[in-house]
Amino acid sequence: EVQLVESGGGLIQPGGSLRLSCAASGFTVSSNFMSWVRQAPGRGLEWVSIIYSGGGTYYADSVRGRFTLSRDDSKNTLYLQMNSLRAEDTAVYYCAKDRSLAAVGLNDAFDIWGQGTMLTVSS
């Protein structure tokens, strides 16, 4: 079964750091474009970051310079390192997989999502 499972969320003080994980099964993360999407309480969806099959990354302006997306191919797992956290980073964080294989070379819709992990930034 194709599945994504996020972990690592919690309560952190402003200015702190946290690392989220997204473990994949049923497919190879390095063969797909993989993203993180977040949703603040009661709000809509916000795309955060992407990692390409070659390992390159891209970030939303709101997190660029503070968040780092990486991948461990041996563990088939993504990591989102979040530094200098702010109250406005409070959200459920989802990892999501593009429909198409990276070899196709095109962006695609997100066909598989994890269940999400909650990050709360508060003193």
Place this chain on the structure above:
Amino acid sequence: DIQMTQSPSTLSASVGDRVTITCRASQSISSWLAWYQQKPGKAPKLLIYKASSLESGVPSRFSGSGSGTEFTVTISSLQPDDFATYYCQQYVSYPRTFGQGTKVEIK
């Protein structure tokens, strides 16, 4: 950034109704548009990709249309399981922006 605007924000409808939600992009995105359904406390679920292609396993009462800057998703006969929030998303460029969502409520 490409802005995605959905209308209406909330829609009240009854079981059996035909429902249409509109999504407008601030610039042309060709057909690089997806629709998602989200229920409270759950992850979004892909319904439509490339503006009009139905994702595997999604009921045929869902359909998508449009290209360029204006898109719609239609539910031909609303079912109890369809009461949820719907989001459009463009994936032609970064950031991959979402619409603000349309909540479909029971009338």
